[in-house]
Amino acid sequence: MLQRIRDKSSGWMAFTVLGLVIVTMAFFGIESYFAPKIETYSAKIQGPAKFWIWGKTSREIGQDQFQRRFEQVRQLERARQGDAFDPLAFESADNRRRVLDEMIDEEVLALFAEREGITIGEAEVAAELKQMDEFQVNGAYSADQYRLGLAARGMSHGQFIASVRADMASRLVPTQILATGLATDAELDEFLRLSRQVRDLALIDLPTPSAPEAPDDAALQAWYEANAARYRSPEQVAIEYVEIDASLLDVPTVVDEQTLRARYEEQRGRYVTDPVRTAAHILVAAPANADAATDQAARERAEALAEQARAPGADFAALAREHSEDLGSKADGGLLGPIEPGLFEGPFQDALFALDQPGQVAGPVRTPDGWHVIQLADITAGSGRSFEEVRGEIEAEYLATERDRRFSDLSNTLIERIYRDPTSLAPAAEATGLEVKRTALFERGNGEGIAAIPEVRAAAFADNQRIERQVSDAVEIGPGQVVVLQVVEVVPEAQIPLEQVRERVRAELVADTLSKASEAQAEALLERARAGESFEVLASEVGRTVAELPGITRQAPVPPALIDEAFRLPVPGGDAPSVGMVRLGPDRHALVQVLKVSDGELEGLDEATRDQLLGQVAQARAVVEREAFVRALRRQFTVTVAEDRL
Template structure:
């Protein structure tokens, strides 16, 4: 064995690998690898190099591995977004404590890991997205459309309004990355299909009808038998989780609300100065309506291909400049720009900063009706035609004065809010065990909350950030004030826990009546189950009709009951129970029991018939085919991602979640 190991670690291959892993030491030294590092990742994704897939994960070979980290800040931002979305969806039903569960955190983290794996897969397979596909994707985004068509002005306006503002090139790069990341799973999802035979079988099943009979058992008489002390003690011991008081806190807090601060004084001179400082905001830039013919030139084109493209561009430019030339027809016949070709090369209205520099320089030096080119950009050769010019417009001071005044008031109030908040923070940090001295010095009011649990309460206790701080170990154990917590625009609060009650089991004396009621309810439930079992056993011996008649109970019968109905005549859980049992064989009814709406039901399925395919319309058939194919595609996507995961080593830092 040792001889085999010696053979595998000698020779030119091992020497090459040793050289590769030795290189880092020459640049950074041994001490850089021996020194400690503070890791901040919540998940680390590692994969050996493609040329050495069996590389062991041992130092220093791990220096060759591809490592991608998901840092704590990225996870925190995604988790907060998930919290906001779920709270908005659930409203008052939102449970902050349940949301903070380890399972939920892992669910959010797993989604981030899957995204990162798809990015790495796209990079590993060198997936490229064409300019035409990026342009088409952007053009189909509803936010960028006016009257159902892409609008360049709206596109640039929305990008400029982002925080921080986005340039078209940066946004296009983001779209390109997203398309590359999603390309493989999206194509896998769209590849799923359903055969006619599978669809027929499913439609027969979904359209199935059954003949049923059932008996709804009346509730047994209320249990009034005495409950012994031993029973009470045993039930209380076995169900202590049902008799717990939740953890609660009570807070004192100081709130700073910018909307209540006095409005600052605003004079004419300051407004005019603000107008001059923001003159670009109140000026619309010059716009030009242009069309072009693109002769595409790949970045890796050979010299011969470059010369051929230039010759073709010169020939098209000459044709476009010829008297009476139809530029639109020429573009439709010859342009390589898939996004504008069908529209005769029309690019709509453009402003400076939207196009490549050479294209922009030519377009903004032209006169209406003029044709220029060829113009070289990174996309190839362009022949450009200028159709119209829309001069820039500047709004006068008088027109925007009210808006400027509102800005000045808002800015002044924000400045006053920031100054007051800063003073409050400084004062509280000098004496963090009480909010009263700081509040008194600044003329603010100290308020208190009633005790509340992690589920929250009206007022500031409904804010997730307040709840998270109020139940944090640091505030509970130290009794000190929190950092400022933002409740909304120009609204912040500092809190301090003044009373904390841990979660605890309520004493038996306090819940004695509830325990006795639970015992009575359990006895009644068992009695009802026994009655249902007795009726079911009798029905197996003599049939449901005879058994029900002997018990003095009525039998309800439904023939031709559908599995699904737009207006169900019976509760759906009861219908589901009828269809969850096997079909009758040789005219022998299938018996069963279920609980629906708190009532026990014993039933018999007497017959079953497949759905009639002749009653299914082509539209219904196509809709079901799409739905099933979409579900199958989603399953195949999950299987693909699971397979990709198996090729990576994923480490999760649970303590950082």
């Protein structure tokens, strides 16, 4: 038997199978057979293979990455809507998918730029970097602020520049599309007719159905089980943290006189400006290696020109245009412009700075180019402020610089100690003399004190902190303010027992019942209206009257949902009425009928206004074209969404 096994294992088929196994292990590694991969992405984007099944480009949007973006959008919406913000509505599946789709589009554009080899030059990246608000102090780019920002991100300069370049590359084509939108006058007229359209409406504001009977325990239990996701306590964490606030650092408040005077001398150019001389010249060319006869002839000619230039009423510019051999200044009458000390060294500078009145002529003087006749064309008096005048300003700047230096040194020391031991915050705090503070438990989307800052919560709920309990990188929470934190307690998400939320369950079940009853009532009446029954009959049946709303525009002060439905409905015509249903509240609906449609007026627009509107229409078209480009591009990639991880 052993011989038969040996014979069968040495044939061509055995070698083929063994070869396939070797190739598989070479590409995927032997560990793939023993360590199953656990997927953690919210979405995966894959490009087409370059060769059969190999060479696919791929990007993943991790759960943490998605949650951070979703939290950022939440904060923006909360700030925009104020008291009208509805946290429960914001958590909807549609809203989460909308945010994820935006992130998918960004990754698709990045893969497209990578595939097409789109690159951004160093100058463009540097210009973009210096325009970023987060790296600016008092409206100007700050290298110190940039270093702090990198420390807060935990990135090196090279990593950050690479990310900026990749982002700019991914935005290049969409930006070009946005910049090239076009619209014609005919399209503008059509837009005006539609945007200024006026509609006459009829409206029945339907009554809310009667409240249902109080639900029994079985109904409450059934609702609770069907909507269990609503009744879960969110995951919570508590952190320990240290904070560095530049405004609270202990720095000197008095500076000695010698230090201030030394700083004044170092920065003297800020406070004292020397007189500025504007010069003109006439050059008689003579190479540095010219023989004695040639040099003497050039000198004698220059001396003669100098005598003519010194004569009363002489026109130096005319002499220069006629005789100067300096092609760069000859056409300008020999004018060289402002001359600073050090620009021309040796005899030329000495001769020029010996003159003290405009119009004076010096020379000739020798330089390697030849012999020069020099005129002081103009002199602007210098200005200056004495040390005593600027002492207070210098002292304030010095103290501010010392505060920044102290903040930078302390931040660097803190970060360095954390890099040495990222498992504990205490040693770094002890080395820097900072107090370790602790927060109460807080949620991913809400917190108090320092946990009210979105950047702090985002860092606390990152996997490295929440799961591995590592000390975070520096988190910048404001100008001159950084925080370093460590998660010390985690309370997992959990189901809340029915008994603890019974009244909430009861209220939401009743509200849902009313909402469905209101919608059913409205849909039944809508079908009858579409079948031809008059609004008056339907209104009378539910104890309402028909409200007439003439001259409604898209900007009318009525509920937006009503505007949307009224202008969505077709123009009335024929036997079929143009009717629709509007949801005005959780348990409040209305029927709306379009009675008449009038196109918008085109008169009354001056050329400037038309040009402005034409630009807006062109921009709107460019936005549509950009979205169409992204949609078309997205069809070239395979997108996998893990709905259960949103």
